[in-house]
Amino acid sequence: MSPAPLLICEHCDTVYRRISLARGQVACCARCHFVLERHHRLSANGLLALTATAMVVFIQANTWPIITLGLNGQQSSATLWGTIIAMWQQHAQIVSVLVAATLFFFPLMKMLLFGWVFWFARRGERGPGFRGVMIVLHYLRPWTMSEVFMLGVLVAIVKARAYFEVTADPGVFAYAALTVLITVFAGVDFRQLWDVTAERKP
Amino acid sequence: MSKLPRAAELGLIRCHVCALVCRDTQAPGAACPRCGARLHRRKSASYSRTAALLLAAFILYIPANLLPIMRTASIGEVDDNTIISGVVELWVKGAPDLAIIVFTASIMVPMLKFLVLGLLLVCGKCGSNWAQHQRARLYRLVEFVGYWSMLDVFVVALLTALVRFSVFSSVEPLPGVVFFGLTVVLTMLASMSFDPRLIWDCGCDDE
Incomplete structure (x- = not known):
């Protein structure tokens, strides 16, 4: 099951298109800098x-x-x-x-x-x-x-x-x-x- | 930077439990199709709940500081400690590093929470878009450090269990520690009921 294509920042309600993250990458909100998503190592x-x-x-x-x-x-x-x-x-x-x-x-x-x-x-x-x-x-x-x-x-x-x-x-x-x-x-x-x-x- | 779209403008809602992006149907009592949680654009009654919990926490914070939190008794000598006298004692007994940690956890962090949440409430109510980035950062700081204030409660609990040498030496908890524990829980609830999205609702000031 593929993850939903959209992502909403928990802290400021900004909408993003989800991108796949490489190892060690973290997606941060461009508006409020809250962490949107991390790559899963485990x-x-x-x-x-x-x-x-x-x-x-x-x-x-x-x-x-x-x-x-x-x-x-x-x-x-x-x-x-x-x-x-x-x-x-x-x-x-x-x-x-x-x-x-x-x-x-x-x-x-x-x-x-x-x-x-x-x-x-x-x-x-x-x-x-x-x-x-x-x-x-x-x-x-x-x-x-x-x-x-x-x-x-x-x-x-x-x-x-x-x-x-x-x-x-x-x-x-x-x-x-x-x-x-x-x-x-x-x-x-x-x-x-x-x-x-x-x-x-x- | 191009204008960043916000969920409310696009008619979307983020489920607060499972983070699913849902279409905003405007229907009252709409639920998330994935986890069944009630959908809401903003936490309900965020300002009044946060303000009420913060006020309650502040009221309890006064006896928490004035009343002693623990009594140490050894032969013929009874000594009542408040939060601040515990910090002073650590400093004098040659552990200034720990004194700073306890001071931070027990005094700085609760004060910081009162000030920051108070500021966020006032700014939000005024509809100001002043220092939005800094306010967002302050909120995250409060969320992150909030529960470390329980430190002193755990120290008193541990010492009570440990120091039990009948007449020679004993430690017992005093009411101050109960008030302090409740203050911490209430401030945690207050920061949880504040909705950080409200910081950005008064017009976003993107550079």
């Missing part, structure tokens, strides 16, 4: 592999402790879920829900849904529920904040260092890897899946 197969990698790293980032503090021989460590539960118990339920949503549920949903659409996109098909999944992904896009959390971990380490012995646990490295993967994903316009896939023939 195939659906590559994206599926990347999603699977992100999934593995995400599980590690969430099960391994992130930081351990030591004070007079006592030790205390935290995982992401430990953080969420601690905030809930300390009467900051709103924050607890925000943290759980932006760092756990939304990223998890995003990865599962990406996995689902890429799995079928390998053969140029749309899986069951493709439309709903793509709509959910569209609204989920700005609400995952794992990379901000990574920076938060670094700030917390520096703040705690003044009073405690701080050990960075494997969870930090998993978060670092996740941040790199998120950066790779940020360049992928998954909306192009609408153009490159077709409804399955019954």
Whole structure:
């Protein structure tokens, strides 16, 4: 299925005729300089592999402790879920829900849904529920904040260092890897899946 | 440069969910044939929604800064931290680089959002075509940096979970952090409900 011949800039409503992009090329709006389209370096197969990698790293980032503090021989460590539960118990339920949503549920949903659409996109098909999944992904896009959390971990380490012995646990490295993967994903316009896939023939 | 055609002039609409170029049938409640989303030429009630969310965010931003966001307690000593005192503490404790990052994320970015979105609203309402390129760039900047303000919320959450040495040392979150988290969410919603196409609707000034 060939993509539509026209393209409209999301930020200023200017209409363009679509041209095919070579490797590394980016189409920018001549009026407002917003990125219209990028060339896709990764195939659906590559994206599926990347999603699977992100999934593995995400599980590690969430099960391994992130930081351990030591004070007079006592030790205390935290995982992401430990953080969420601690905030809930300390009467900051709103924050607890925000943290759980932006760092756990939304990223998890995003990865599962990406996995689902890429799995079928390998053969140029749309899986069951493709439309709903793509709509959910569209609204989920700005609400995952794992990379901000990574920076938060670094700030917390520096703040705690003044009073405690701080050990960075494997969870930090998993978060670092996740941040790199998120950066790779940020360049992928998954909306192009609408153009490159077709409804399955019954 | 020849005049660049705009979708509204050609009777076209871009679906905001799947980016399909659709013909504008003018029918109320028309839906995108590909994804089924309601088609609209501009985000609905963009000015009033953005203004309302921005105002709400600004109201919450005041207690977020005045109230302490976290309490550190060690034997016989209780210390309440606000956002700004956290930055000062980082600076004094010998991490000025991180102090600058936290200052940027917690103070500069929210302020920038209030100023930029306020400016965009005022300019749009006046129908001005002043500095359209710069305004478009400012909007993209706000969209891009918006969610980094959650940094301080995550730091407080992490320290609360970590520092639990009963009487010797503990950290607990205080109401300021809740207000701050809500401010960030509301400013994100505000910048999402602003329609950047409105910047260009008052006559395009193409050189």
